[in-house]
Amino acid sequence: xxxNIISKYLQFLRKSNNLTQDDLAKELGxxxxxxxxxxxxxxxxDLEILLKISKLYDITIxxxxxxxxxxxxxxxxxxxxxxxxxxxxxxxxxxxTNLLVTALMGASPxxxxxxxxxxxxxxxxxxxxxxxxxxxxxxxxxxxxxxxxVNLQAVDKEI
Numbered sequence: 305x306x307x308n309i310i311s312k313y314l315q316f317l318r319k320s321n322n323l324t325q326d327d328l329a330k331e332l333g334x335x336x337x338x339x340x341x342x343x344x345x346x347x348x349x350d351l352e353i354l355l356k357i358s359k360l361y362d363i364t365i366x367x368x369x370x371x372x373x374x375x376x377x378x379x380x381x382x383x384x385x386x387x388x389x390x391x392x393x394x395x396x397x398x399x400x401t402n403l404l405v406t407a408l409m410g411a412s413p414x415x416x417x418x419x420x421x422x423x424x425x426x427x428x429x430x431x432x433x434x435x436x437x438x439x440x441x442x443x444x445x446x447x448x449x450x451x452x453x454v455n456l457q458a459v460d461k462e463i
Contacts, residue, residue, distance in 0.1 A: 376458035381447035407446035
């Protein structure tokens with residue numbers, strides 16, 4: 305469960321249903337500030353509110369917590385080098401250094417070099433040593449989260 309993806313997905317759901325934060329707050333019987341906190345990743349809705357949101361958008365709570373983002377720009381982590389550097393940097397800055405480096409552990413040397421050029425202030429080698437050995441499932445999960453965020457950001461810009 306990634307708070308960044310959930311917060312962006314909640315914002316996407318609201319916007320794609322042509323609702324303002326005020327509209328959604330009234331519909332759910334809560335404050336606009338609560339909506340804002342979810343959409344910035346500060347907090348997550350409680351279970352009762354998640355149930356109301358799921359009914360409102362006709363999706364499951366699981367769809368909210370583990371959204372399936374349709375591919376808009378990329379389908380695979382290796383394709384991140386096809387995205388403009390500015391756009392990619394904006395997405396990757398939402399992940400902490402350890403998560404980014406973890407995702408890169410399963411990437412090609414070209415993709416690693418590309419990301420290292422984007423973030424010259426990060427000591428990738430030192431971070432890899434700090435993280436140590438890691439399960440391939442964890443690497444794939446981080447890569448999938450980054451792909452989802454790239455695609456979600458692309459969809460969000462279309463709305």
